[in-house]
Amino acid sequence: MRATGGKREAFRRYQSDVYLFSRDVIGIPLYAYQTRVAQYIMDAVEQRRNEIVTLEMPRQSGKNQLSAVAQTAMLARHGRQNVQLIVAAPTYKPQVINSKMRFELMAKRIERRLPFLRYKPSMGYIYKCHQAAVLFFSADPSSSVVGATASLGMMLDECQDLDRGKVEKDFFPMRASVGGSPILAFGTTWDETTMLSRFKRDILEGRSRGKVFRVTPEEVALSNPAYGDFVDSEVRRLGRDHPFVKTQYFLEELPTAGRMLTPQQLELMVGAHPRQTKRASEPLIVAGLDFAGADEQAGELVSMATASARDSVALTVGAVTWVRVADGIMLPSIRVLNRYEWVNVNPVTLHNQLYEILWGRWKVNLVCCDATGIGATGTALLAKAINRDGQPERVKAITFDSAWNKHTDAAFGYLSAINNGHFKDYAPAGFDPLDMAGRELPPKDDPHQHVWWQRGQARLEAKPSRRVRMYVPEDAGHDDLLYADGLLVLAAQMVGQPQTMSGASVDFYRREVGGNALPEPARSDEEIERMLG
Structure with missing residues (x-):
């Protein structure tokens, strides 16, 4: 179907204004902070500017929506030209698949209102609008990328998770034959080593030409008050200083x-309750058990969680209650009751002693055990002795993998509990815990003081894909008690969780707040027909 003269004239107006395109053609108007970025991108592509544009936006604030609008608008604007837009994401599944699905959703909305525009799929990764095309690629290091030319531009989605070597080797050459085209780097904040952070520094320090866009949660909340409520609930749930809150919502890089x-x-961790030696009337008792094993050849201890040659076997026991912090949000509150540490002992030989402590003294509801490497044997023995058929699992195996999935769960859970005041240690006996945390050398043979020293020495290491691990530097000392704390928190999160809990969410494109319509609603189909008629 060809456009009439009147429709062509109206369509040209939409081609030059991405906000009008989103509002009247797609039917989902961009917010002001999205429009500012999208219009700059459209102009940079139109002028074939050889520059880098970085965009950092808080989680769930409409970054993916902005990307899909920009992609469809670029093809509509340049449909008479034989040009290509390259879109790269860290993985094919789910990220490339999700990008294609969002693109298709926008394209179908456009085709319903402007039937003379057709976005045709080809070969599973290409969409064409007349002569212009967008190509979706995975930038996974193992992926095979076919030849293409980024004549319109190159959009790097979730840039903070991209492999720099892969992008520089396989994707950047796609811009060479056209004399340069814009690099559009979208993502969320993580740490200063990511590609997104390096692009941003290159622009700000004058090494690269370009523009840095940073959208704060406060800006998003001005356009969508529901988003502000959502972020407030996440801060209440996790704490303002939680790494996830700092990076994903407030765009603050993690220190390396x-x-x-x-x-x-x-100071938040210092409790007033006494240390106990056995269970009293506590409704829920949990524990974290960090295994280490004696290396038979080296004669040293090897930590399963951190691959460190300095660790021992550590056990932390605590009581859990669930507290409501907001409507629909309940969190575990932990009181540490006792801890134990064994140095240079093969964990298998500790089985009887661990069984007597966990079951004989504490009747533990759940213990999370480091089941990596030799820890698997000790965990299996405890599970066989304590778990019972037909009853809830009391011994839970936790495997620390090279992807840092469980490392991240333990660290994030630990920090969340601390930030909310929901992790209280028993009252220190005869020492100042904050002074102990700042000392240069660790105390010996006293786990109750040693744990405070490890907390004071602890670092947080980040890597792409939003993964972290907590550790004590190699030249400082042990981190076994630190990981026993983290495993204790994992156990607390798994046991006795109220059935009424519900996760927080936000309908980002909800057009009403408190019964009041937000400004700039989408035009109706009838209005569009009149404008284009």
Whole structure:
């Protein structure tokens, strides 16, 4: 179907204004902060500017929506030209698949309102609008990328997770034959080593030409008050200093050096309750057990969680209650009751002693055990002795993998509990825990003091894909008690969880707040027909 003269004239107006395109053609108007970025991108592509544009936006604030609008608008604007837009994402599944699905959703909305525009799929990764095309590629290091030319531009989605070597080797040459075209780097904040962060620094420090866009949660909340409520609930749930909150919502990079816990956080952990030697009337008892094993050849201890040659076997026991922090949000509150540490002992030989402590003294509801490497044997023995058929699992195996999935769960859970004041240690006996945390050398043969030293020495290491691990530097000392704390928190999150809990969410494109319509609603189909008629 060909456009009439009147429709062509109206369509040209939409081609030059991405906000009008989103509002009247797609039917989902961009917010002001999205429009500012999208219009700059459209102009940079139109002028074939050889520059880098970085965009950092908080989680769930419409970055993916902006990307899909920009992609469809670019093809509509340049449909008479034989040009290509390259879109790269860290993985094919789910990220490339999700990008294609969002593109198709926008394309179908456009085709319903402007039938003379057709976005035709080809070969499973290409969509063409007349002569212009968008190509979706996976930038996974193992992927095979076919030849293409980024004559319109190159969009790097979730840039903070991209492999720099892969992008420089396989994707950047796609811009060479056209004399340069814009690089559009979208993502969320993580740490200073990511490609997104390096692009941003290159622009700000004058090494590259371009523009840095940073959208704060406060800006998003001005356009969509529901988003502000959502972020507030996440802060209440996790704490303002939680790494996920700092990076994903407030766009603050994680430091690659420095202590994991501040003096304020350490102070939050100091409790007033006494240390106990056995279970009393507590409704729920949980524990974290960090295994280490004696290396038969080297004669040293090897930590399963951190691959460190300095660790021992550590056990932390605590009581759990669930507290409501907001409507629909309940979190575990932990009181540490006791801890134990064994140095240079093969964990298998500790089985009888561990069984007597966990079951004989504490009747533990759940213990999370480091089941990596030799820890698997000790965990299996405890599970066989304590778990019972037809009853809830009391011994849970936790495997620390090279992808840092469980490392991240343990670290994030630990920090969340601390930040909310929901991790309280028993009252220190005869020492100042904050002074102990700042000492240069660790105390010997006293786990109750040693744990505070490890907390004071703890660092947080980040890597792409939003994964972290907590650790004590190699030249400092042990981190076994630190990981026993983290495993204790994992156990607390798994046991006795109220059935009424519900996760927080936000309908980002909800057009009403408190019964009041937000400004700039989408035009009706009838209005569009009149404008294009």
